[in-house]
Amino acid sequence: MDSQTQSPTTLDVQTWVNDGSPIPEWVRSHMTDEICPNGTFMMGTPVGSARVHVGNVVVGHLGEAWARAPEEVPELVAGFTTCDSRGVTSIGPGKATQFGSKSKRKRGGERKMPFRPPHGLMPSIEWVHLEDLSVDPSYQRSIDNEGSRRLIASIAANFDWRLCSPLIVSRRSDGKKVIIDGQHRWAAATRRGDLLQLPCCLFSYESPEEEARMFIVANRVRKPMNRLDDFYAALAAADEDALEIRRLVTEAGLSVARSTSSVSWKPGEIAFTASIATAIRRHGDAVVSASLTSLAEAYPDQSLIHGASVFGALVKLFSNPPEDFDPDCLVPAMRRFDMAGLTEIVKDQKGGESRASALHLALVETMAEMQNETLAA
Known part of the structure; x- marks a missing residue:
């Protein structure tokens, strides 16, 4: 299905549903790879790469494209209307603020910035095949122990998509996708054999040393690391x-x-x-x-x-x-x-x-x- 929607305040809003119908040229211009056998494909958006699943709606506006579940499209289009009427063109994380909610401003209209700018680059959210994922043993936790084996078996036996948060993954310059956080979920999905992909937040780091530092930060905040996990992660972080x-x-x-x-x-x-x-x-x-x-x-x-x-x-x-x-x-x-x-x-x-x-x-x-x-x- 390919449609065109216009309103007094929103110009040139296009939508297409990934339902097996021919892909229009305006959607193809945003694709970053070919369509997969399962009907999905990767697409560039203003906030990073996104995988378009079967049933998702691709929404085009002012030369840019977004992928959304059908029930999220009205809110997105309403946001376009609000942004167009106020002269705002950037849409992404924090859209509740950009789409018309009240925000504190200094006298003269300048937006007040109570926080420092965020570190790093925004990740892309993708579904990644299990065989494309790996771990770096130089800093990653060892799962060759009884506790990890029990945890992996439990996750595999009681796998619940509602509890499967995205894995934190490093996209290296050589194309490797290295797991920083989520090794047990990956091992459990691999053990089952019927789960081919997992949701992942893919980040770009400068080096394996930076990956190791992020591993330490993530795991020390969330749960204790044993002394050897801590040592090897610190070693990998130089x-x-x-x-x-x-x-x-x-x-x-x-x-x-x-x-x-x-x-x-x-x-x-x-x-x-x-x-x-x-x-x-x-x-x-x-x-x-x-x-x-x-x-x-x-x-x-x-x-x-x-x-x-x-x-x-x-x-x-x-x-x-x-x-x-x-x-x-x-x-x-x-x-x-x-x-x-x-x-x-x-x-x-x-x-x-x-x-x-x-x-x-x-x-x-x-x-x-x-x-x-x-x-x-």
Whole structure:
């Protein structure tokens, strides 16, 4: 259906319904791609790109075009009338203000601006195929854990479009569409297999580092992030503290785990990034480096389930060593305790500081025993 509507105050309002009828030339001039097999297509509007779904109405006015559900068209056209009568030509977000509602103005007619201009560029709202979406593991949350698996299964089993808010997506210069917020919804839709597209807010960011910063802001405001999610997001955002932690961990021959669940840790993986950050502030790089290196050398083939407590004990030792402290004796002394032995030492201790103190005492006593054994021999 193609129609032309005119009124005394609105010139050249055109409408066309996406119902399978031929697309008029004035609509084609705004299309940014060809029509898809499902009948939808992308179109440029004054407020960004929009996908025109079957049943939507394309409204043309003064050389520009909008896509609306049928029930929204009368309000849009009424807005044209109001804007034309007042000489306003821009229509977009905040249309309630532009379309005739009262607004505060300074004396002389100048509009009062109580807020700073918004940051960034306006997004486009699009329906994106699932296979066109991806995640950047450098900062995105890991979903390889029991909590995420339960959440994804629940969303998939009880999927409700009324609860599916648009995903926040970065449109990169290479064409990739990278999810910043909405990974669980995407994984659940993929798991179902009968949902081909999801609604997305697509933004253009300057770099993956800016994406990571926006990820941190969005998730810290909405819900807590675990310490490893926070660390990897800060790392991707080029945070200086995170980069320093990674350098010290890597130089010691260790790596930072992606999951907080110790059962999934591989030998050499640690998760106590917050403790490392605190130790750097209190004691400096040299103490932290020596502690991490000793930990790596003592337990190269074991899962470091007590790594945080051992690290705390080593920091105590290197920051305030005994008078007869022999660094060469430390790693052999540590090797007298495997992870099972460490469990026995800390099992009755409450809190990280108490566990670190207990292990510190055990190490000091063991090194003293080893020195006595050497003298006796």
